Amino acid sequence: PEQLLQEHFDATIARDQRIEPRDWMPDGYRRTLVRQIAQHAHSEIIGMQPEGEWITRAPSLRRKAILFAKVQDEAGHGLYLYSAAETLGADRADLTERLIEGRQKYSSIFNYPTPTFADVGVIGWFVDGAAICNQVPLCRSSYGPYARAMVRICKEESFHQRQGYELLLTMMRGTEAQRDMVQDSVNRWWWPSLMMFGPPDGDSPNSAASMAWKIKRHTNDELRQRFVDMTVPQAEKLGVTLPDPELRWNAERGHHDFGTPDWSELKRVIGGDGPCNAERMERRRSAHEDGAWVREAATAHAAKQARRARA
Numbered sequence: 001p002e003q004l005l006q007e008h009f010d011a012t013i014a015r016d017q018r019i020e021p022r023d024w025m026p027d028g029y030r031r032t033l034v035r036q037i038a039q040h041a042h043s044e045i046i047g048m049q050p051e052g053e054w055i056t057r058a059p060s061l062r063r064k065a066i067l068f069a070k071v072q073d074e075a076g077h078g079l080y081l082y083s084a085a086e087t088l089g090a091d092r093a094d095l096t097e098r099l100i101e102g103r104q105k106y107s108s109i110f111n112y113p114t115p116t117f118a119d120v121g122v123i124g125w126f127v128d129g130a131a132i133c134n135q136v137p138l139c140r141s142s143y144g145p146y147a148r149a150m151v152r153i154c155k156e157e158s159f160h161q162r163q164g165y166e167l168l169l170t171m172m173r174g175t176e177a178q179r180d181m182v183q184d185s186v187n188r189w190w191w192p193s194l195m196m197f198g199p200p201d202g203d204s205p206n207s208a209a210s211m212a213w214k215i216k217r218h219t220n221d222e223l224r225q226r227f228v229d230m231t232v233p234q235a236e237k238l239g240v241t242l243p244d245p246e247l248r249w250n251a252e253r254g255h256h257d258f259g260t261p262d263w264s265e266l267k268r269v270i271g272g273d274g275p276c277n278a279e280r281m282e283r284r285r286s287a288h289e290d291g292a293w294v295r296e297a298a299t300a301h302a303a304k305q306a307r308r309a310r311a
């Protein structure tokens, strides 16, 4: 029977149909999905920190309201993703424990600092732009609950990307000092944003299986290239320079050539030694501990409701 189940699973994937929680799936498929979805959820929650720092310092009521809405959306994305992981039998509290104990990862990109308000704009433009490149194909991922969560997340990411770009257009129309602030932020975020897509294909141990299972639809390098091609004309329109002397259009390939990111930096940041890793984890840990009474109260309330329903 195991063989029949495997054949049915393979045929579903081959027909580009969805695997649903009730369906049989190979252990490796389930494990890979829990790993990727949990990391993705953790990234959304930790990702609230770098921009959240600017909520109290946003330069106008309008910018504050936009930033509030955006950071709140990220909390929502984390919650849909934890729910998707739960359909695979994972337990949300256990996933959070694993993150806090350093046994699960979150995206490298959220370990960089946000010293200026231009960083809010550049995160929207680059980081949310990269998230869109990576996540639009995940709307066609083979696992139903993940793919469906991605549809709504991508719509919201696209609003986030536009708010960032619009903020930068406004700053570029401002003073010389504001334009310099934007360029400085672009210089700091460009390479880390390229690293978000993960290691180069030759050094990406999970890609082959994830592509065969149609969890991932494109390789890390394919998506990185797509991001570069999408971003170059936007940089021109904005009037900033991307900090890569090797960046140029290659008519033969129909793509931009670009330099090599510092992969040793990505390894360091993933390994816990980026500029803000300790700070991000400490904040996440203390938020979790400070929230213990809310979880206890919610559990007690649910138990009381259940007792009343039975009475």
Ligand code: ACO
Binding pocket: 035, 036, 039, 040, 041, 043, 044, 047, 105, 106, 107, 108, 109, 127, 128, 131, 134, 195, 196, 197, 198, 199, 203, 204, 205, 206, 207, 210, 216, 220, 270
């Ligand atoms: N930051 C942290 N860890 C990373 C990163 C990164 N930018 N890129 C790769 N890694 C990790 C992988 O998780 C893997 O470690 P693991 O086996 O312990 O899980 C290891 O490095 C090797 O990488 P790959 O074999 O290429 O891993 P994978 O096939 O999972 O690809 C990728 C990585 C592209 C990030 C994939 O998991 C993915 O598409 N995830 C969904 C999107 C996502 O998580 N986005 C979060 C940031 S976007 C946002 O929230 C705004």
